[in-house]
Amino acid sequence: MRKLLITLLFTIGLVYCQNSDSKKLKTTSELVNILSSDSLEGRYIGDSSFERAAKFVENYLKVIEVKPFYNGSYRDTLTIFRYHSFNVVGIIENRNSINDYILIGAHLDHLGKMDSKTDSIFNGANDNASGVTAVLQIARELKKYKFDKKIIIALFTGEEVGLKGSKHLAQELKAAKINLSYVINLEMIGTPLSSFPEKVYITGFDRSDFAEVANKVLGDEFIVSNGEEFSDGLFGASDNYPFYSEYKIPSHTISTFDFKNYNYYHSVSDEYSQLNIQHMDFIIQRTSKLIIKLLQENSEIKLKN
Numbered sequence: 001m002r003k004l005l006i007t008l009l010f011t012i013g014l015v016y017c018q019n020s021d022s023k024k025l026k027t028t029s030e031l032v033n034i035l036s037s038d039s040l041e042g043r044y045i046g047d048s049s050f051e052r053a054a055k056f057v058e059n060y061l062k063v064i065e066v067k068p069f070y071n072g073s074y075r076d077t078l079t080i081f082r083y084h085s086f087n088v089v090g091i092i093e094n095r096n097s098i099n100d101y102i103l104i105g106a107h108l109d110h111l112g113k114m115d116s117k118t119d120s121i122f123n124g125a126n127d128n129a130s131g132v133t134a135v136l137q138i139a140r141e142l143k144k145y146k147f148d149k150k151i152i153i154a155l156f157t158g159e160e161v162g163l164k165g166s167k168h169l170a171q172e173l174k175a176a177k178i179n180l181s182y183v184i185n186l187e188m189i190g191t192p193l194s195s196f197p198e199k200v201y202i203t204g205f206d207r208s209d210f211a212e213v214a215n216k217v218l219g220d221e222f223i224v225s226n227g228e229e230f231s232d233g234l235f236g237a238s239d240n241y242p243f244y245s246e247y248k249i250p251s252h253t254i255s256t257f258d259f260k261n262y263n264y265y266h267s268v269s270d271e272y273s274q275l276n277i278q279h280m281d282f283i284i285q286r287t288s289k290l291i292i293k294l295l296q297e298n299s300e301i302k303l304k305n
Contacts, residue, residue: 100179102181124270165239
């Protein structure tokens, strides 16, 4: 009992420190380190580890002044199997915003823990604390500007068990007649592409003209077409897909995971120490610049036949 009490007090103290220090979290390194820490125990949908991760994200959204999407609440609740869970959803808008939206998202959940006498925690640093960190940093940058479109910031639950959270949110937004123009999802950006460092690929490359428009506004081939070798195969494997399926709009995942550059996918060794933080910072900076330019120029992204 005494050991359990000490562990509980330590966990509560650590989470309190994380929340109270969140105003100081100015770096990609700090964010991804906390989101993939042992204290968050793999962020599994069915236990308190996901709740703690979500509270940290909610608090960070408050600090950067991203408003809750749901009448004072960030939580889009749903039941996954027998578990109560929720997406964390915020909104960036201003008084002159039109009734048109884009969505930027990443999945927050991971695989939790397993029985082991050595390392038992699936920290999910690349999958997908890296993507969540990118969304939070991009949101903080977007808050510096005023755009015509409204921006939904979504951190999903239940990706690892079948895209459950993103399916729920896509259906909910469609039922509420939220006019989504396009979706940008981020996943596994923790290490550089093997053949194209400082570049990214998108899933479903040929489903829309997103890459063409994006590279044009940046004046650089940031999104490489060579990603096509796994682009189609992964198109339906991440949280972009439910929005494509429900809305029939351009919906893509940005990633730099190419099956050769990271050996720790769904492994307990997917930890902060394996990530290339300099690379992450560069990808986040370029993606932020891309989204800002797309919004400033009111760029239209179209599906291809």
